[in-house]
Amino acid sequence: MGENIHNGGQGQDPKDSGTVGERAVSRREFIRLAGLAGATLTLAGGLGGILAACGNEPTTATTAATAGSTTTAVTVGGTTTSVAAGGYKTLNDLFGPGGPEAGQGISWKHGLNTAVTGTSAPIGDHQTAGVKVAIKAIADAGGPNIELFINDHKGGDVNSSVNGVRRLITQEGIQTLTTSWSGCSIALFPLLEENKLMTYWSGGANPAVINAPYVWSTMEFFAIGPCPGSLAYLAKTYPNAKRLALIGASDAGVDALDKVAPEVWPQVSSGGTIVATEKVDPGTTNFQAIVARVKASKPDVIWTNVYGQSQGFCIKAVRLAGIAAPMMHIDFDVTAVPETAGSTLDQDNFYACDAYEVENPNPFNKIFAEQHRAMFNADSEYFSANTYESTMILWTCMRRVLASGTTNITGEALQKAMLDPSADHWSLFGGTADKPGVMTFSADHTVSKPMGIFKLSQQGVGEKLATIYGNSTKIDPA
Amino acid sequence: MANLSAGFVAQLLVYGIFLGTTYAAMAVSFGLIYSTTRTFHLAHSITYALSAYVMVKVVAAGAPVIVGALVGLVAAMLFGLALEYVIYRPLRVRGVKTAGIFLASLGVVVAGQALLQIIFGPYPLAIPRVPLHSIQWGPVAVSNMQLISLGVLLVSMVALWVFVNKSKTGHSITALRTNPDLASGVGIPVARIRGLVFALGSAIAAVVAFFDAGVYQANPNMGLAPVLFGFVGVFLGGVGSLFGAALGGFILGFVIVMSGLFAAQGLGIIISFLVMIAVLIFKPDGLISERSS
Numbered sequence: 169m170g171e172n173i174h175n176g177g178q179g180q181d182p183k184d185s186g187t188v189g190e191r192a193v194s195r196r197e198f199i200r201l202a203g204l205a206g207a208t209l210t211l212a213g214g215l216g217g218i219l220a221a222c223g224n225e226p227t228t229a230t231t232a233a234t235a236g237s238t239t240t241a242v243t244v245g246g247t248t249t250s251v252a253a254g255g256y257k258t259l260n261d262l263f264g265p266g267g268p269e270a271g272q273g274i275s276w277k278h279g280l281n282t283a284v285t286g287t288s289a290p291i292g293d294h295q296t297a298g299v300k301v302a303i304k305a306i307a308d309a310g311g312p313n314i315e316l317f318i319n320d321h322k323g324g325d326v327n328s329s330v331n332g333v334r335r336l337i338t339q340e341g342i343q344t345l346t347t348s349w350s351g352c353s354i355a356l357f358p359l360l361e362e363n364k365l366m367t368y369w370s371g372g373a374n375p376a377v378i379n380a381p382y383v384w385s386t387m388e389f390f391a392i393g394p395c396p397g398s399l400a401y402l403a404k405t406y407p408n409a410k411r412l413a414l415i416g417a418s419d420a421g422v423d424a425l426d427k428v429a430p431e432v433w434p435q436v437s438s439g440g441t442i443v444a445t446e447k448v449d450p451g452t453t454n455f456q457a458i459v460a461r462v463k464a465s466k467p468d469v470i471w472t473n474v475y476g477q478s479q480g481f482c483i484k485a486v487r488l489a490g491i492a493a494p495m496m497h498i499d500f501d502v503t504a505v506p507e508t509a510g511s512t513l514d515q516d517n518f519y520a521c522d523a524y525e526v527e528n529p530n531p532f533n534k535i536f537a538e539q540h541r542a543m544f545n546a547d548s549e550y551f552s553a554n555t556y557e558s559t560m561i562l563w564t565c566m567r568r569v570l571a572s573g574t575t576n577i578t579g580e581a582l583q584k585a586m587l588d589p590s591a592d593h594w595s596l597f598g599g600t601a602d603k604p605g606v607m608t609f610s611a612d613h614t615v616s617k618p619m620g621i622f623k624l625s626q627q628g629v630g631e632k633l634a635t636i637y638g639n640s641t642k643i644d645p646a
Numbered sequence: 647m648a649n650l651s652a653g654f655v656a657q658l659l660v661y662g663i664f665l666g667t668t669y670a671a672m673a674v675s676f677g678l679i680y681s682t683t684r685t686f687h688l689a690h691s692i693t694y695a696l697s698a699y700v701m702v703k704v705v706a707a708g709a710p711v712i713v714g715a716l717v718g719l720v721a722a723m724l725f726g727l728a729l730e731y732v733i734y735r736p737l738r739v740r741g742v743k744t745a746g747i748f749l750a751s752l753g754v755v756v757a758g759q760a761l762l763q764i765i766f767g768p769y770p771l772a773i774p775r776v777p778l779h780s781i782q783w784g785p786v787a788v789s790n791m792q793l794i795s796l797g798v799l800l801v802s803m804v805a806l807w808v809f810v811n812k813s814k815t816g817h818s819i820t821a822l823r824t825n826p827d828l829a830s831g832v833g834i835p836v837a838r839i840r841g842l843v844f845a846l847g848s849a850i851a852a853v854v855a856f857f858d859a860g861v862y863q864a865n866p867n868m869g870l871a872p873v874l875f876g877f878v879g880v881f882l883g884g885v886g887s888l889f890g891a892a893l894g895g896f897i898l899g900f901v902i903v904m905s906g907l908f909a910a911q912g913l914g915i916i917i918s919f920l921v922m923i924a925v926l927i928f929k930p931d932g933l934i935s936e937r938s939s
Contacts, residue, residue: 285760287867289768418912449912453862453871456661457906457914463787464654477770481862488780489657490787503769508863510772 256531266310286323298552302559350420391421397636398520413467480508530599653785673879673895675850691869692758697722726848770863884932
C-alpha cells in the first residue's frame with residue numbers, strides 16, 4: 169500500500185532565454201511579460217472545486233432473523249451478511265468475511281484525481297484522507313491490498329487532470345479511479361472509455377455522468393439535486409419571503425441558478441420572484457460588486473451554490489454589507505469556510521446536502537469515524553466520507569465480481585457489479601443507530617442518497633432541521 | 647442591470663474606493679521596486695503571503711494583533727531583502743537580463759506557494775481576534791477594518807512619497823531610478839539603495855496583507871492576484887512615478903467595482919483591462935510619464 173503523487177502531467181520547467189537590455193520596458197516586452205505572468209497564474213494558481221450529493225430516500229436493506237440464532241442475516245445489494253447480535257460492529261459485519269472471496273491476496277492499483285495544490289487543496293486533503301482510511305480498513309478486514317496513486321488537478325485544471333490521469337493509466341497502471349470536480353472530470357470521459365477504467369465520480373458530479381461509459385456518480389448532482397427541496401424549506405420557514413436572490417458559481421451547478429430555481433421558487437413561495445442572479449468565477453474572493461448588486465435588489469432570502477473557499481468570502485461579504493437575509497448553501501468545507509467567514513456564519517446560514525454528521529450513529533459511519541480518528545487524530549468530515557464511501561463501493565463490486573466465479577476483475581465486470589445483483593450499497597449518510605444508510609444507484613449511473621437541511625454556524629454543520637429529497641420539493645421532519 | 651438606486655451607487659462607490667486604495671498600495675509597492683531596480687518582482691506575492699502567515703502565527707501564539715502585524719511587516723521586509731541579496735543580485739552580477747530575472751522570480755513563486763502549503767498546511771488561516779463589525783451609514787454599509795485599512799494605506803503611501811521625494815535617501819532612490827550608471831558614478835550606494843527599496847516595497851505589501859488575512863484568511867496563493875493587479879496598475883499609471891502607480895492601481899480597483907453598475911462581476915475585470923489598454927494606446931508611458939512626474 170503506498171501513495172504516489174503526480175503533478176498533473178505539467179510540461180517542462182521554463183528555461184531562461186533571451187536577453188533584454190537594461191532599460192525601461194517597452195510595450196512589446198510588457199505584453200510578453202504579461203503573458204508570462206498570465207501563465208504563472210495558470211501554473212501556480214488553482215481554482216475552486218466542486219462537490220455535491222443528495223438523493224432520494226433509498227430502498228432499505230432486508231433483514232431476516234433466523235429463529236433461535238444469535239445472528240441476523242442482512243441483505244444489502246444482494247450481499248447477504250450475518251450480523252452478530254448487537255448489530256454492526258465491524259466492516260466484516262457489513263460487507264462479509266475477509267478472505268479470498270473478499271479479494272484478499274489481490275494487489276490493486278487505484279487512482280485519485282483531486283486538488284493537492286491550489287486554493288482547493290483543503291478539499292483534496294480531505295478526499296485523500298477518506299481513501300487512505302478506506303484502503304487500510306479494507307486490508308485489515310481481509311480485503312485486497314490497494315495501492316493509491318494521486319493526481320493533482322490543482323483544483324479543476326483540465327490539462328493537469330487529463331495529462332495526469334493518462335500518466336496514471338499508462339505508467340502506473342491504475343485499474344480504477346476516483347475523480348472529483350466537474351469540468352476536469354468530464355474531460356476525462358474519452359480517456360476512461362478508451363481504457364475501460366471504472367471511475368467513481370465522488371465530487372462535483374453533474375448530468376454529464378448520465379450513461380457515461382465507466383463513470384458512476386457516487387453523489388447527487390451538485391446544486392441541482394438539493395435546489396428544489398432547499399428552496400421549499402426556505403419558503404416554508406420564511407413564509408413571508410417572496411424576493412429570492414441567487415449567487416452562484418458560473419461553472420458547475422449553474423443550471424440550478426438558470427433553470428431549477430426560476431421554475432421552483434414561484435411555486436413554493438406562492439408567487440415569489442427572483443430579484444437577482446449573480447454568477448462568479450470559481451475561486452473568486454472579491455464579492456464587493458456582487459454584494460452591492462444583491463443588496464440593491466433587497467432580497468428576503470438568498471440561495472447560493474458558491475463553493476470551496478469562495479463560500480467563506482461570500483458569506484462574510486454579504487453580512488458585512490448589512491444584508492441580513494437568510495442564506496441557503498449547498499456546499500460547505502468545514503475547515504476553510506468557518507476560518508474565513510468567522511462569526512458571520514452564525515447569522516442565519518443553512519446547508520442543504522447529504523451533510524455529513526460525524527456523530528451520526530449509523531453503524532457504518534461509527535466505524536468510519538473511529539478509523540479516521542485513529543489514523544489522523546481528527547474528526548472525519550464530508551469530503552473524506554464521500555471518498556471513503558466510494559472506495560467501499562469499489563470493494564463491494566470487487567466482491568461481487570469474485571462471487572460470480574471469476575478473478576478477472578475488469579472495468580466491465582465492476583460496472584456490471586454496480587447494479588448486479590442489487591443497486592443498493594451501504595452509505596455513511598442517513599440510517600439509524602441500528603442500521604446503516606443505503607444509497608441506490610440507477611442504470612443511468614446516478615445515485616440517490618439521504619439528504620437534509622442543516623443549520624450552519626462557526627462550529628460547522630449543526631442540527632438537522634429537515635429531510636429533503638433530490639430533485640423534489642418534498643420536506644419531511646428531521 | 648441592477649436597480650440604480652442612490653443607495654446602490656453609493657455602496658459601489660464606497661467599495662470602489664476601498665478596493666482602489668488597496669490596489670493603489672500594491673501598485674506603489676510593486677512600482678517602487680520595479681522602477682528602481684528594473685526587477686519584475688513576481689515573488690512579491692510570496693512576500694505578501696508569508697507576511698500574512700507570520701501575522702497569523704504570532705497572534706495565534708497569544709501576541710496582540712498589532713504586535714503580530716508589526717512582526718509580519720518586519721518579516722516581509724527581511725524576506726524582500728533576502729530575495730534581492732540571495733537571488734536577484736547574484737543573477738544581475740552574472741549578467742542575467744530582465745527576462746531571466748523574471749523567470750527566477752517566477753520560480754520563487756511556484757516553489758514558494760508549495761513551500762508555504764507544506765509549512766502551514768493547505769487550510770486557510772485567519773488572523774485571530776481581529777475586531778470586525780459592520781457600520782451602517784444610511785444605505786451604505788462598511789466594515790470597521792475597511793475604514794482602518796483606508797486610513798492606514800493612505801498614510802503609508804503618503805509617507806513613502808514624502809520619504810522618496812523629500813529625504814536625501816529618497817533622492818538617492820530617484821537618482822538610481824533615473825540613471826543607475828550616473829548614480830553609481832556619483833557615489834550613491836547602489837546595492838544598499840536596491841535593498842532599501844525591496845524592504846520598503848515589501849513593507850507596503852505586508853500592510854495590505856494584514857487587512858486581507860485579518861478580514862478573511864491567509865492562504866498560499868493569496869498574493870498572486872494583488873501583485874498582478876499592482877503590476878498592471880504600475881504600467882497603467884506610469885512607470886517611474888509613485889503617484890502614477892497609485893493612480894493606476896486605484897483606477898483599476900475602482901473600475902472593477904464600479905462596473906457592477908451595469909455588468910456582472912466577471913465583466914468588471916475585463917472592463918478594467920480594456921480601460922488599461924485604451925489608456926496605453928493613447929498614452930504609452932502611462933497616465934503619468936516619468937518626465938511629467
